[in-house]
Amino acid sequence: MKTQFHFNPKGPFNLSLTINSGQTSQPPWKEDNHHFQELVIVDGAPCLVKIGHEDSDPENRVNIMAESPETVSEKAIKTKVQDIFGLEHDLDQLYTFLGEDPKLKPTIAFCRGLRIFKAHNPFECIISSISSANCSILRWTRSVNDIKRRWGDGYRFSSGDFYTFPSPTVLARAPEHDLEEMQRCEDNLPLDFVFDKNLQACGVGYRAKYIINASRMVQSELNLEKLARMKYKRAFDTILQLPGVGPKVADCILLYGLGMGEAFPVDVWIKRIIEHLYFPGEELKPQEVREFGMERYGDWAGYVQLYLFHYARKSGLLESLKKK
DNA sequence: TTCCAGGCCCATA
DNA sequence: TATGGGCCTGGA
CATH class of the missing domain: 3.30.310.20 (DNA-3-methyladenine glycosylase AlkA, N-terminal domain)
Incomplete structure (x- = not known):
């Protein structure tokens, strides 16, 4: 078709x-x-x-x-x-909202047309968000692609090979590292066999354990469809129970995975940007920044976070906020 | 070579 | 309940 x-x-x-x-x-x-x-x-x-x-x-x-x-x-x-x-999403309405706050108005020119890139598979978003913690974009995206190639279902199209993201059941059974993969293998393998069908070989490091255990929870007690129907607050508390998921990762999952626009993920950059714009000279705790953002931006909080970060990156503000 | 990144976990107070 | 050290890995 x-x-x-x-x-x-x-x-x-x-x-x-x-x-x-x-x-x-x-x-x-x-x-x-x-x-x-x-x-x-x-x-x-x-x-x-x-x-x-x-x-x-x-x-x-x-x-x-x-x-x-x-x-x-x-x-x-x-x-x-x-x-x-x-x-x-009505971006013109967003721009009206941004335009009313002098601190946010400059973001519009830098981010015009930028939208939330929502997961096509919420479970993939959970795993990529866990993988992203304390890690560069380049690295976690490579890890997710490696996971898909190793455990996803492959399909061949004229434009190339594509893979699904593996199910929680499949990922829950993945070996954590090469030693575990080796122990599970039969002993008649060729001498030069490379053990790379394990999570650490995907470059996720110490997050491998989190990924396996989070997958187990998703396949057993945590129903993603139920989660998607929950109100934000309850969904946040629920998702926090997954290993490797703290406040920042939880908000990423709710925003990018489930489309809850009121989530305001606070990483070190957003923290520095908010401090710089609204609290010059002060230092806030991440939790305080999160509450500030959710209170001030309401249903647009997720978009404001996205716009602030890209504005800061493109305008040079980010560079100037690197810690001394 | 050495350092640290778009956090989280866990041990200590 | 709050704080800080340690952590896989790989680019700069």
Whole structure:
């Protein structure tokens, strides 16, 4: 099955910026001639979704192409794409909100069209968010791609091979390190056999334990559909129980994985930016910054966090805030 | 070579 | 209940 259609987002939409902004929902989609593609499960069917702007102009409507070994309705694909790229979010309304706060107004010019890049698979977002803790974007995205290649289901398309993210059940059984992988193997392997189908070989380091145990919890007691239906506060407390999930990672999961826009993930940078803008000369605790952001920005908190960080990065503010 | 990154866990008060 | 050291790994 192959299909192709157009789509008009609500307000500006910068696809490339959205995909490459380091949001922990998933690694960037594969880029190919101004289009981005990824294997997404739509209505239970594996579907290669390819998306790009007409004439590669961020202000133009988007082209969507989809390909699947099964039959998938155009409507289902459209709904999924809308959900992933937050195309139903009214950015003009966001810009009105940002424009009312002199501290936030400058972010608009730097981030126009940037949207929440939501997970197409919430479990993948949990694992990538855990992997991102104390770790660079480059490193955690590579780890997630390594995990997909090793344990995901592979599909071959004309534009290349793509993999699903493995299920919690599969990941819960993955070996933590090469020693464990070795112990589980049969002893008639070739002498030069490389033990790399284990989590530490994916570069996740000490987070391997967290990933395995979090996967176990998701396959047993923590129901992700229930979590998605919870109110923010309860969902936050629930997700905190996963190993490797503290306040920052929990908010990333709720924002990028489940689309809870009132989450305000506070990392060291957001902390420094908020202190610089609103509390010059003072030092706040991360928890205080989180409360400040949630109180002040309400339902736009997630977007404000996203915009502040990218504004700071592009404007040079981030560089000047590096600790002395 | 050495240091530390877009935090979390756990031992100590 | 609050604080600080240690942690995998790999780029700078």
